[in-house]
Amino acid sequence: MCAALEAEPPLPLPVELSPRRLIAEWSRELSSHFETEEGLSYFGTLAAERPDLSFRIGDLRADHTAMLEAIEALSGLAGDERRHRELGLRTRELLRRFQVHEAAESALLQEFFKGVGDDFLAGRSGR
Numbered sequence: 001m002c003a004a005l006e007a008e009p010p011l012p013l014p015v016e017l018s019p020r021r022l023i024a025e026w027s028r029e030l031s032s033h034f035e036t037e038e039g040l041s042y043f044g045t046l047a048a049e050r051p052d053l054s055f056r057i058g059d060l061r062a063d064h065t066a067m068l069e070a071i072e073a074l075s076g077l078a079g080d081e082r083r084h085r086e087l088g089l090r091t092r093e094l095l096r097r098f099q100v101h102e103a104a105e106s107a108l109l110q111e112f113f114k115g116v117g118d119d120f121l122a123g124r125s126g127r
C-alpha cells in the first residue's frame with residue numbers, strides 16, 4: 001500500500017487494498033493486540049512478579065497509547081485522497097515505531113525470564 005501511495009503518480013489499488021480498509025483493519029488488530037498485552041496475564045503478571053520492571057512496562061503502555069493515537073490520525077488521512085502520499089510516509093513511520101516497540105517488549109520479556117531462570121538455578125522458585 002505504501003509504495004503505491006508514494007509513487008508519482010500514485011498507483012491504483014484494488015478495493016481490498018484500499019487505504020481506508022487496511023488502516024481500519026490494522027487499527028482493530030493493534031487495539032486488540034495492545035489490550036491483550038495490557039491484561040493481567042501479560043503486563044499484569046510481569047509487574048506483579050517483577051515490580052522493578054514497572055517503569056519499563058509503563059513506557060510500553062504509553063507507547064501503546066501513542067501508537068493508537070497515531071493510527072487514528074492515519075485513519076483521517078486515509079479518508080482524504082489528496083493526502084495519500086503523506087499517509088504512505090506516516091504509515092511507514094508507524095510501522096518502524098511498532099518494530100522498535102516490539103523489540104523493547106522482547107527485551108523486557110528476556111529480562112523477565114532471565115530472572116525466572118536465575119531464581120530457578122539458585123533454588124528460589126515461586127517468588
Ligand SMILES: [Fe+2]
Nearest residue numbers: 034037060105
Ligand atoms: Fe506492546
